Amino acid sequence: MREIYEHKVQYYETDKMGITHHSNYIRWMEEARVDFLEKAGWPFDKLEEMGIVSPVVSTACRYKIPTRFADTVRILVTADPFKGVKLKLRYIMTNAEGKTVCEAESEHCFLNREGFPVRLRKEFPAFYNALISLAEESSCSRK
Amino acid sequence: MREIYEHKVQYYETDKMGITHHSNYIRWMEEARVDFLEKAGWPFDKLEEMGIVSPVVSTACRYKIPTRFADTVRILVTADPFKGVKLKLRYIMTNAEGKTVCEAESEHCFLNREGFPVRLRKEFPAFYNALISLAEESSCSRK
Amino acid sequence: MREIYEHKVQYYETDKMGITHHSNYIRWMEEARVDFLEKAGWPFDKLEEMGIVSPVVSTACRYKIPTRFADTVRILVTADPFKGVKLKLRYIMTNAEGKTVCEAESEHCFLNREGFPVRLRKEFPAFYNALISLAEESSCSRK
């Protein structure tokens, strides 16, 4: 069901080793995450209008195979079961041959404009339920 | 009199040609500009606290000699005579041998938080006078 | 005839002013340029395989209207008449309302792997003729 996000490697993303600089994968994770939430009906700007800010708590990347200029990288995003506070997303990035080039994950919390944690379940139940559903769908798409 | 800003080329600023990617010079101009205004007693955060936002109106770069990883680039910033609306800055970037690697310029306007042009002369005379002085000093440092 | 390149503004391309950081337009110019040459049958990797390296000689940007996160920016690329040495490209970037957000230009030269200028007309006549044609098509798409 879920469409996969695609990123084409840009020339400015390469480094003098001739491959994609590793810092860009962190940015692609954000691109894919924005797309993932948008397709689920919860685009970032809607969340920000609702007064929800979502800082990144952690990121981790395991680089498997280098990618190069003009490569198309496909990024599958899935969500771990959501328990109300931290959202954990996983990313599998594959190249044109279907080989995994990078496995990654990120964690996110939800704050209000004053910087305090938001209790999504109470204050934003529709978004809370959406995150529960995303995790359920994710458990399928990973299989 | 004026100290010259220095930037050391980072690995992540290189591209697959083995040289610094040209987009980074635009960022170094900002680094040097922030440093230039800070040394003149007008750091960006002070301006933003005063309610002045200063968007970039234009940039131009002429790339003369490539720079490479670990090179130290020296950036001399000078200001054109200021007439109250647009600030025009010029940048001369040199390498360790003193050769010019890039000549550049940028233009800036001054807006209030609502996005309307600020009449610096009336509303912020101290900053206005500082910009006049910077241009005068600049005409010396260019000689 | 010519398809227009589209770039969606990413979260990581914004700055604390809440708008797209001005340095990113230089990168989008490259994205659009790569796409422009690819659609014309001369992708960058083909040129590099042929032994042609094409450094950027100059860039210039006039920023008209800020763009923001999740905006789609359309970029029309056109080529000035090519006389054999420098390729000059022009970029018109428009937002969803069709308003011009940025006008820009870039100049490029063509070197061999040893870093010496290539005489395209003699050494790579097919590519030379392609650049002549691109300028002719461009003069139409600008009207």
Added chain:
Amino acid sequence: MREIYEHKVQYYETDKMGITHHSNYIRWMEEARVDFLEKAGWPFDKLEEMGIVSPVVSTACRYKIPTRFADTVRILVTADPFKGVKLKLRYIMTNAEGKTVCEAESEHCFLNREGFPVRLRKEFPAFYNALISLAEESSCSRK
């Protein structure tokens, strides 16, 4: 004994949340790593001249406290005990108040120009011994 690397947050490193975009910490890790190896007598360009390429195998970041434009971030780099294949580095980033803003780590392998793993102990014993020593010094500087 070890000097600590300092990075001043640039305007172009902020995002529309008003804080440093999280992807930049990955780049600062590289800045600090390059500095760390340079101070140990093994600058990146020397390694590349020796024919050693060192791709990043993994990165991980835990973001603790946001940093902002013009903040100075101090980065302490330490090395885990080196056993001959993978180099694991740890980074503790602190702000002006001495509070930890980010904890991170990265892993690196060593390849020759053909892309095959280098046996440092046999082929480059001086560099191998340097990595052993760095880990020993690190175990002190962490205390």
